Amino acid sequence: MGVGDDMNNEVKKQLTLSLILLALLIATLFFWYPNFMFHTYVERLDYQYCLRGENDEFVVDGYQFYQDGQTQGYGHARITPLKSQVFKKNDEVTLTLILSQEHQLSQKIKIQNDDQVVTLDEQESEDAFLEEDIQNAKLQISVNRQNKTTYDQTIELKNQDMLTYTSANKDYTLTNVYVTENWLKTGVFSSKDQDLAKEYPYMIINYMYSHEQNHEVNINDYERFVYLKGKTEDFLNDQMEEVGYYDGQGSLFDMQLCCVITLMKSEDDLHPYTFTLPLSPIQKGE
Amino acid sequence: MTPGKKDKMTLYMLRNALSTLVIAFISFMISLISYYECSFLEAIQRLFLVNIYTTLYFLLLWLLDYMIFEISKIIFDTYENILTYKFILVLCLIAIILFFVPMLDLFQWNFIFLCLFIALRQVKQLYIHKKRPSNGL
Numbered sequence: 001m002g003v004g005d006d007m008n009n010e011v012k013k014q015l016t017l018s019l020i021l022l023a024l025l026i027a028t029l030f031f032w033y034p035n036f037m038f039h040t041y042v043e044r045l046d047y048q049y050c051l052r053g054e055n056d057e058f059v060v061d062g063y064q065f066y067q068d069g070q071t072q073g074y075g076h077a078r079i080t081p082l083k084s085q086v087f088k089k090n091d092e093v094t095l096t097l098i099l100s101q102e103h104q105l106s107q108k109i110k111i112q113n114d115d116q117v118v119t120l121d122e123q124e125s126e127d128a129f130l131e132e133d134i135q136n137a138k139l140q141i142s143v144n145r146q147n148k149t150t151y152d153q154t155i156e157l158k159n160q161d162m163l164t165y166t167s168a169n170k171d172y173t174l175t176n177v178y179v180t181e182n183w184l185k186t187g188v189f190s191s192k193d194q195d196l197a198k199e200y201p202y203m204i205i206n207y208m209y210s211h212e213q214n215h216e217v218n219i220n221d222y223e224r225f226v227y228l229k230g231k232t233e234d235f236l237n238d239q240m241e242e243v244g245y246y247d248g249q250g251s252l253f254d255m256q257l258c259c260v261i262t263l264m265k266s267e268d269d270l271h272p273y274t275f276t277l278p279l280s281p282i283q284k285g286e
Numbered sequence: 287m288t289p290g291k292k293d294k295m296t297l298y299m300l301r302n303a304l305s306t307l308v309i310a311f312i313s314f315m316i317s318l319i320s321y322y323e324c325s326f327l328e329a330i331q332r333l334f335l336v337n338i339y340t341t342l343y344f345l346l347l348w349l350l351d352y353m354i355f356e357i358s359k360i361i362f363d364t365y366e367n368i369l370t371y372k373f374i375l376v377l378c379l380i381a382i383i384l385f386f387v388p389m390l391d392l393f394q395w396n397f398i399f400l401c402l403f404i405a406l407r408q409v410k411q412l413y414i415h416k417k418r419p420s421n422g423l
Contacts, residue, residue: 015360022353029346032339039339040332044322168337282331 051157167277181251200263306351313396377405
């Protein structure tokens with residue numbers, strides 16, 4: 001008996017139909033592949049921590065440690081005086097982050113105005129930081145006024161709970177937006193359109209928050225939080241980054257967050273292309 | 287087809303659908319966890335909640351696995367006397383080769399698991415149902 005004879009007509013029909021369906025499926029998977037890759041395997045940071053602490057005189061917000069590929073860094077914190085005259089013009093402030101007796105990172109700042117809110121520079125680091133390295137972090141603030149130490153206190157810093165937010169539509173994604181209760185680090189914008197930077201050389205991203213919990217985004221309910229304007233190419237190359245602080249009541253976790261993205265053909269384009277991307281959180285694993 | 291046989295067919299189809307769903311799901315989990323170095327819970331969220339494109343691709347891959355499995359069943363059951371253990375050996379060989387082929391780990395794991403699952407089904411057919419052919423190994 002030949003091989004062909006083993007297969008009756010019914011089975012032949014089934015097999016032909018199955019093979020046609022299989023070919024259709026493979027074609028669909030093939031054509032959807034770039035879209036799937038664009039939305040599924042997005043750029044990621046290796047780690048991101050945000051520390052906060054306060055005492056009666058200062059609030060230290062957004063002290064961050066991060067690793068992005070080969071780059072590691074720390075700093076970029078905001079130090080807000082709670083009492084007047086703790087910072088006075090021409091004071092020299094030494095800020096020392098104490099991770100352990102051996103591991104201390106120091107930075108000096110000259111105060112420009114009375115009661116100035118200080119933002120620390122971002123420093124690159126050769127070492128990577130693990131979560132246990134920053135568990136007992138403290139910030140020593142030492143104020144030197146006319147060669148006398150007028151203030152020298154240490155503030156304990158706590159690693160804040162953090163959520164990663166993302167957003168996407170068919171052609172654009174915004175990923176790695178890091179959010180704590182009162183702090184937000186802007187994310188990475190990417191597009192499927194390879195020529196986006198040529199068509200729209202400039203763009204603006206507004207990060208907004210709303211206390212309203214509506215399913216539909218009504219932009220009138222939102223307040224602007226972080227404003228980023230620059231060249232589209234810089235956004236696409238992940239060179240545009242900003243940090244925002246929320247000083248109002250409640251937590252950012254309880255609010256709706258969204259981004260309004262404006263693509264412009266010139267810096268003063270009167271008819272830009274604007275669209276909204278609502279941000280939703282992904283729970284970070286322990 | 288008698289009602290009893292029809293019920294059994296539905297049960298087998300459901301079992302195969304569930305098995306191929308598990309294969310696609312595990313492959314996605316391995317791929318997402320290794321890429322994002324995240325927990326199982328976060329990988330589930332990335333698969334089902336972050337965007338519709340990932341979820342749809344997962345469903346398509348499941349459907350592809352199911353189709354390949356059903357086609358392999360038709361081919362094996364038709365040429366049972368000729369293919370026998372050779373078919374199982376070829377499947378295991380494909381699974382080993384796939385492990386070294388440079389491709390997206392999602393597809394790598396998915397097709398390795400699928401080959402092994404098809405091979406297991408054939409082993410079951412040959413041993414459990416005592417369909418040992420005369421011209422076997």
